[in-house]
Amino acid sequence: MSIVTKLSPNFTAGRKNYTPFAIVIHIMDGTLAGTDSWFSNPASKVSAHYGVGQQGEVHQYVKETDSAWHAGRVYTPSWTLIKTSNGQYINPNYYTIGIEHEGKGDTPWTDAMYAASAALVHDIADRWHIPLDRQHVIGHHEIYGAKTCPGTKVDLNKLIALASGHDTGPQQDDDDDDIPQKVKTAGKVTSRSRLNIRSAPDTHKAPVNIVEPGIQLAYDGYVNNGEKINDNSKWYYTDEGSWFWSGGVR
Ligand SMILES: [Zn+2]
Structure with a gap:
């Protein structure tokens, strides 16, 4: 770091x-x-x-x-x-x-x-x-x-x-359970507060963008096995490769 x-x-x-x-x-x-x-x-x-x-x-x-x-x-x-x-x-x-x-x-x-x-x-x-x-x-x-x-x-x-x-070491985790299982279903949600857009369903990845509160976001699907935050591991994705945590939107 x-x-x-x-x-x-x-x-x-x-x-x-x-x-x-x-x-x-x-x-x-x-x-x-x-x-x-x-x-x-x-x-x-x-x-x-x-x-x-x-x-x-x-x-x-x-x-x-x-x-x-x-x-x-x-x-x-x-x-x-x-x-x-x-x-x-x-x-x-x-x-x-x-x-x-x-x-x-x-x-x-x-x-x-x-x-x-x-x-x-x-x-x-x-x-x-x-x-x-x-x-x-x-x-x-x-x-x-x-x-x-x-x-x-x-x-x-x-x-x-x-x-x-958070393991900063060189070892990779090859556990298949870590691969997100995508559910393809499009929709729209609105950011609750400042929301980080990431390249993976994982807060250890630096945000690629931050959107302001109240912004409507379209998604192409979701996974239920992204990083768990406040007991919630559902993340939305877009086909362009953006991800955001479902707890940050309504
Ligand atoms: Zn203090």
């Missing part, structure tokens, strides 16, 4: 003696450009290791071997793996990796942002041998209960599922 480095002055060198064993998901409550600027400002005293944009951009602000300042405050934590010592919480910045995401807490996540974040989570988990489950991929509010970060629009189980299935 392509990562743009924009190193922040806001970090603690090293991680004491800890190894990162969890990934904390945040929402920027703003734009990627605004976050670049905020994290580059020493006065903000905040950072994260990465920021992911709505078009799938990935920026890196802090090295994974250093402690970013993204989850240092602890308040009524619900995270069961949080570390304590002598009755005090140990600063989670030492043992977590933080990823910010573009938008506000109620901004729907684009497919591109899900895909880029999942690929990043996959790579981080590989590097640090972090299990891909809800104990190890958590929302910021699970550490700092006074916040709602990362908001209501991200489905962490979906992010984890995408990250688990």
Whole structure:
């Protein structure tokens, strides 16, 4: 994956003696450009290791071997793996990796942002041998209960599922079940929100186009075994080779 480095002055060198064993998901409550600027400002005293944009951009602000300042405050934590010592919480910045995401807490996540974040989570988990489950991929509010970060629009189980299935290695999966079985029946649907058009029924493929909400789309058929998103694996296709997820249309 392509990562743009924009190193922040806001970090603690090293991680004491800890190894990162969890990934904390945040929402920027703003734009990627605004976050670049905020994290580059020493006065903000905040950072994260990465920021992911709505078009799938990935920026890196802090090295994974250093402690970013993204989850240092602890308040009524619900995270069961949080570390304590002598009755005090140990600063989670030492043992977590933080990823910010573009938008506000109620901004729907684009497919591109899900895909880029999942690929990043996959790579981080590989590097640090972090299990891909809800104990190890958590929302910021699970550490700092006074916040709602990362908001209501991200489905962490979906992010984890995408990250688990995202194999960047050279091996090909030859399982015949993966070949979409097309049902040829033409029709028209309308995009619910910004909708990614892809070259396959698979969000790991970069979008070839994005259509605005309320656009009528003609299809030539569908498959019921595309990538499953929110328990829905039906994707429409056109004879020209475009694909879009049925959950994104009405
Ligand atoms: Zn946060």
